[in-house]
Amino acid sequence: MKVSDLEYLLRQKLHIPPDLRLRDVAATVRSRPVSPGKAKDIASEPRELMPLLAQMAVDATAGRPFVKWWHYFAAYEEQFALLARQSRDGTLERPLRILEMGVWRGGSLDLWRQYFGPDAVIYGIDIDKVITTLGIDSAEVRVGSQTDEIFLLSVIEEMGGLDIVIDDGSHVSKDVLASLRILFPLLAEGGTYVIEDLHTSYWPAWGGGLRRKGSSIEFLKDLIDGLHQPYFGRSKRSGNVGINRDVLHSIQFYDSVAVLKKRACAEPQPFRGGDHSRPEASI
Numbered sequence: 702m703k704v705s706d707l708e709y710l711l712r713q714k715l716h717i718p719p720d721l722r723l724r725d726v727a728a729t730v731r732s733r734p735v736s737p738g739k740a741k742d743i744a745s746e747p748r749e750l751m752p753l754l755a756q757m758a759v760d761a762t763a764g765r766p767f768v769k770w771w772h773y774f775a776a777y778e779e780q781f782a783l784l785a786r787q788s789r790d791g792t793l794e795r796p797l798r799i800l801e802m803g804v805w806r807g808g809s810l811d812l813w814r815q816y817f818g819p820d821a822v823i824y825g826i827d828i829d830k831v832i833t834t835l836g837i838d839s840a841e842v843r844v845g846s847q848t849d850e851i852f853l854l855s856v857i858e859e860m861g862g863l864d865i866v867i868d869d870g871s872h873v874s875k876d877v878l879a880s881l882r883i884l885f886p887l888l889a890e891g892g893t894y895v896i897e898d899l900h901t902s903y904w905p906a907w908g909g910g911l912r913r914k915g916s917s918i919e920f921l922k923d924l925i926d927g928l929h930q931p932y933f934g935r936s937k938r939s940g941n942v943g944i945n946r947d948v949l950h951s952i953q954f955y956d957s958v959a960v961l962k963k964r965a966c967a968e969p970q971p972f973r974g975g976d977h978s979r980p981e982a983s984i
């Protein structure tokens with residue numbers, strides 16, 4: 702790997718703004734957990750993604766490069782272990798349709814192919830047309846922006862629908878939200894929308910800042926209110942985009958990753974268990 706490639710990779714994945722020298726952040730980076738040394742331990746965890754990763758971490762010739770934060774994989778495993786196993790075993794009713802935004806050098810598409818198996822329909826999009834020159838054969842790749850509605854619609858049409866979105870694209874708040882607005886309505890019932898690298902929503906260079914209006918994390922926090930709308934009685938609105946409890950079943954936050962599940966919430970109904978004629982019920 703060329704030094705310029707390595708610098709690009711570091712800047713992208715660690716989100717080092719262009720005006721910061723790598724040398725100045727080296728100390729911080731060094732103090733962060735690094736994956737390969739942990740590969741053996743993690744491979745012994747009962748998670749099927751982990752042995753794959755452990756293998757990649759120790760095998761320098763394992764394939765196209767990719768970088769994700771180590772703790773994301775536990776989140777992915779928590780979300781997708783069962784579905785991925787069913788997809789690999791071919792026991793789903795139809796193939797899973799997965800879109801990753803942000804392809805870079807294609808390694809993550811290779812990983813998803815191994816994880817979700819040969820039947821899954823996997824597409825990657827990126828604004829950098831270099832992706833068409835890399836010989837990526839584990840997935841279909843298309844060049845275009847995650848903010849371009851017409852482009853996204855054409856990709857989803859080609860895919861035949863959408864079950865999982867992984868946003869690992871620009872990580873600029875307005876782009877993250879533009880994609881969510883376009884793609885969430887296209888997700889199939891029961892689908893999952895994953896947004897990676899949400900730490901950028903705290904950083905001004907990515908359109909973020911702590912509690913900054915318009916940042917992706919603030920928008921996602923608003924969705925939590927939308928989910929609880931019956932309890933504060935205002936009209937059904939989720940802040941901005943029609944992602945309310947009619948379509949949002951849950952939103953989960955991990956460190957820098959949000960996972961939205963598309964499914965209508967049931968009307969809240971109290972459940973009265975036990976015998977309510979007993980004297981203690983009226984104390």
Ligand SMILES: C[S@@+](CC[C@H](N)C(=O)[O-])C[C@H]1O[C@@H](n2cnc3c(N)ncnc32)[C@H](O)[C@@H]1O
Pocket residue numbers: 713714766767768769801802803804805806807808809826827828829845846847848869870871876
């Ligand atoms: C963090 S890298 C993706 C890494 C890859 N998923 C992996 O795990 O190795 C981000 C990618 O997003 C692409 N990108 C940046 N802005 C974009 C946009 N508006 N639409 C689509 N892709 C974009 C960049 O060209 C870059 O390749």
